Amino acid sequence: MEFRRIAEDPCGSRTGRIETPHGEVETPAFMPVGTQGAVKALTPEQVQGLGAQIILGNTYHLYLRPGHRLIRELGGLHRFMNWPGPILTDSGGFQIYSLGALRTLSEEGVTFQSHIDGSRHFLSPESAVEIQEALGSDILMCLDECIPYPAGRAEAERALERTARWAARCKKSRRNPSQALFGIIQGGVYPDLRRRSAEAILSIGFDGYALGGLSVGEPKELMLENLAATAPLLPADRPRYLMGVGTPEDLVEGVAHGIDLFDCVMPTRSARNGLLFTNGEKVVIKNARYREDGSPLDSTCDCYTCRNYSRAYLRHLYVSGEILAMVLNTIHNLRHYLRLMERIREAIREGRYREFRERFFRERQAGTADE
RNA sequence: GGGGUCGUAGUUAAGUUGGUUAUAACGCCGGCCUGUCACGCCGGAGGCCGAGGGUUCGAGUCCCUUCGACCCCG
Numbered sequence: 455m456e457f458r459r460i461a462e463d464p465c466g467s468r469t470g471r472i473e474t475p476h477g478e479v480e481t482p483a484f485m486p487v488g489t490q491g492a493v494k495a496l497t498p499e500q501v502q503g504l505g506a507q508i509i510l511g512n513t514y515h516l517y518l519r520p521g522h523r524l525i526r527e528l529g530g531l532h533r534f535m536n537w538p539g540p541i542l543t544d545s546g547g548f549q550i551y552s553l554g555a556l557r558t559l560s561e562e563g564v565t566f567q568s569h570i571d572g573s574r575h576f577l578s579p580e581s582a583v584e585i586q587e588a589l590g591s592d593i594l595m596c597l598d599e600c601i602p603y604p605a606g607r608a609e610a611e612r613a614l615e616r617t618a619r620w621a622a623r624c625k626k627s628r629r630n631p632s633q634a635l636f637g638i639i640q641g642g643v644y645p646d647l648r649r650r651s652a653e654a655i656l657s658i659g660f661d662g663y664a665l666g667g668l669s670v671g672e673p674k675e676l677m678l679e680n681l682a683a684t685a686p687l688l689p690a691d692r693p694r695y696l697m698g699v700g701t702p703e704d705l706v707e708g709v710a711h712g713i714d715l716f717d718c719v720m721p722t723r724s725a726r727n728g729l730l731f732t733n734g735e736k737v738v739i740k741n742a743r744y745r746e747d748g749s750p751l752d753s754t755c756d757c758y759t760c761r762n763y764s765r766a767y768l769r770h771l772y773v774s775g776e777i778l779a780m781v782l783n784t785i786h787n788l789r790h791y792l793r794l795m796e797r798i799r800e801a802i803r804e805g806r807y808r809e810f811r812e813r814f815f816r817e818r819q820a821g822t823a824d825e
Numbered sequence: 826g827g828g829g830u831c832g833u834a835g836u837u838a839a840g841u842u843g844g845u846u847a848u849a850a851c852g853c854c855g856g857c858c859u860g861u862c863a864c865g866c867c868g869g870a871g872g873c874c875g876a877g878g879g880u881u882c883g884a885g886u887c888c889c890u891u892c893g894a895c896c897c898c899g
Contacts, residue, residue, distance in 0.1 A: 569862040669859040698860040
């Protein structure tokens, strides 16, 4: 994997290009989440058509079903799901957090009780790498321990140290150097622990660095504070990935702190639950106020949904439980996110990201955003 | 004409031997969603218990009348 910086804004944001065995990614980039080998509700062709250059898969979920060996035998994840571009796989570290009640942790690794059938499965730093290599991901993530919020200092400290030990084991066990491996910074919401975690992970050395354990329920100010404290410590010549974040506002802030990669279920999950992002107000499409609204969802959006359908129709589809509601809503939300990233990259390239960001938040506050 | 069953929220239903503010589901209205256990989660509004009369300290529950729906027998 190669990372080339193309332009840098005086305020610290940068645009660049990541080259992987399956193609390039222009950064800053938003990566749609396709946990089980599918971006929910869309075909890969649609995802690509929306401007996505790289998507996510998940180690835990694909290991459990259909199994990484099967996927390897069938030609790897790219071929299995018919996604020709780059894929980043998360390690299962997030499931240590999200499936809290279904797992037990030890220094060796984590034992999950399958959420599907209750069977027990052991995931270690080594097996997490092995699974991701079998999947054929372009970027693998180290197995980390993602802790919930709130968490005490002692717990955050213990988790960041274990994450560092696991990171070393991940690096040691990797076999295929053509697949990039990213280390993950933890440390809870304690800036000094974040710094310590960064030092530990940096000293091991990875192809890219991720900030994990943020946006797990903490107040936004804490998230931004820890982001600001940690991002500058990450080497400028490696991609920086803010895991699991976030809202459009979070992306704009993340970029301002020099983040290159984001992923989040928000656009896709919200779409399926009827929350649609626009350049104006957020639209809860099931609300009765849209029942007779013949206008497009977002008149400034260039997506298939906004070009062809009214809010009234989208509401009708949603309340009727039509599958098409999820398809059209996901198309829009993802396009909204991906177009935001396009505009961000353009602004950085033209050296006007500071103005872009200021205008972005000014318009949000005024609620009069147009373009 | 005779007999029976049943009328409870917008809908379908539950309501124990009569006993505090009459339940649920769906629907309706609103909110939430941050490395996906997620077409999900949370909350809210909404009932002269068909109508009238009676028994009782107290009736959605018991009795009478009446209206309506359905079924059976002539």
